[in-house]
Amino acid sequence: MEKAHITSTALAAMDLRQKVGQMIQAGFDGLEPSKEIIELIEKHHLGGVILFARNVQDVNQVAALTDKLQQAALNSGHIPLWISIDQEGGMVARITEGVALMPGQMAISAGGDPGAAYDAANLCGQELRTLGINMNFAPDLDVNVNPDNPVIGVRSFGESPQSVADFGAEAIRGYRDAGVVAVAKHFPGHGDTNVDSHLDLPTISHPRERIDQVELLPFHEAIDAGVEAIMSSHIVSPAFESSKLPATLSSAVLTGLLREELGFGGVIVTDCMEMQAISDHFGTVQAAVMAVKAGADCILISHRYELQIGAIEAIVAAVESGIISEERIDRSVERLLALKRKRLAEANAPMAIEQVGSREHREKARVISEASMTLVKDDNGYLPLRHADTLVIQMEAAVSSVVDETLHMPLTLGRALSAAGIRTEERMIPASKAGEELEVLHELAERFEQIVVGTYNASFHPGQVQLVKELQRTGKRLIVVALRNPYDIKQFPDISTYLAAYESRPLALQSIARCLIGAIPAKGRLPVTLSPEYQAGWGGSRL
Structure with missing residues (x-):
């Protein structure tokens, strides 16, 4: 479809509600655009839409769905949408049929070649972009040093901070070269928790020196590699935040650490604000205001329409009452618009939809899988x-x-x-x-x-x-x-x-x-330590 041109002066022409709408990404139920998501796009200037398995039937349906969503924005005279997804590969993927589903991150790391992370991300990114998806919430840069972690595990490249950094940087380059925004997550690190932030509020109590050496190293290198967006985690880090505020709501973490100390100038996206770490302790709507105050550019609310509308109204009210300055909103929206100008400029997909999930693509995935x-x-x-x-x-x-x-x-x-x-x-x-x-x-x-x-x-x-x-x-x-x-x-x-x-x-x-059966050798090496006898790097045995 034809793409609306996003001018460098677009921000100046926007009123407050248009700006706030650009800062929200929302999810919805169904294989067709719901009336609620259309209303958010047409009346509330929604910045983006996130897709889940509930929105997926097959590749042709996904391509038609994303086109209808973008068409709703275009017909309303609004700015094109981010259309995002969690397509990490392996066990966390929303589109599993009809695509060349890549192995997950730990499997890729077990193969030992960071170039495979580039290839997997690049090919995944090309297929996503062909289906109208322009942002992927990947790669996962969490360093999985806790065997009891209930939510990361094989979503991580492993327990070595340097290995996670190396593989993660290659994945970021792969997505970027495919024309898809990679969103590195979950800052400042979810790998050493034994609580799932979907269900409660985890804490990482390590001192700053240890966090620098482990959790932050992959994010440092991702920024050096040019990552364009980073997702915050709902994790409390006392080393940075004296109050019991998770990173998503902490100015000390998002602004002080990520923006000022690490020098990240891209887009900060929150993890879903309906996760219980946020909803149970702070309330989704109020937390949306807190996240903006802390420095987040894009607020992700994946499910409930009333919370999506509530967050928009609460942020607008916070600006109108002086709790948040409009200048603060402008800085976020300018970052979002600048990235949209950069990534949404091309109307053409990199391949025909018939090539999505092709034999050639699946063969590349097979090679990576067998190496793991x-x-x-x-x-x-x-x-x-x-x-x-x-x-x-x-x-x-x-x-x-x-x-x-x-x-x-x-x-x-x-x-x-x-x-x-x-x-x-x-x-x-x-x-x-x-x-x-x-x-x-x-x-x-x-x-x-x-x-x-x-x-x-x-x-x-x-x-x-x-x-x-x-x-x-x-x-x-x-x-x-x-x-x-x-x-x-x-x-x-x-x-x-x-x-x-x-x-x-x-x-x-x-x-x-x-x-x-011995048809292929077991060439993979462990990305994590299982015991003193079987440590990270063990393997490479041939049958």
């Missing part, structure tokens, strides 16, 4: 698998955080192994229900020579641990594959054969199957 397979141990030489009747027990992917949304998986590990030539019988079990199946599965295991178990965040589900230990007692050839966080082995350290795959998307399952 990490053989942690095979003490008894159970790999490659024998061509014998094999029991495959797979824990179904479970929504471990709101960020996962839904995790429908059209392929199973058993079917992937069958396609690779192994005779299998499969049992799929909900991740939280494994403990209820112990007796049945123990009896079933007696009929098989070898057993493959795919665990899924076993650290958070004691029943999975019980199941693996029960199967160990059968004395059968037991192979465990971690289908999300590689830390599962900490719960059964004496398992003889253990492979880390980092995700259970169909592409990963195919790579696992090929690795287990």
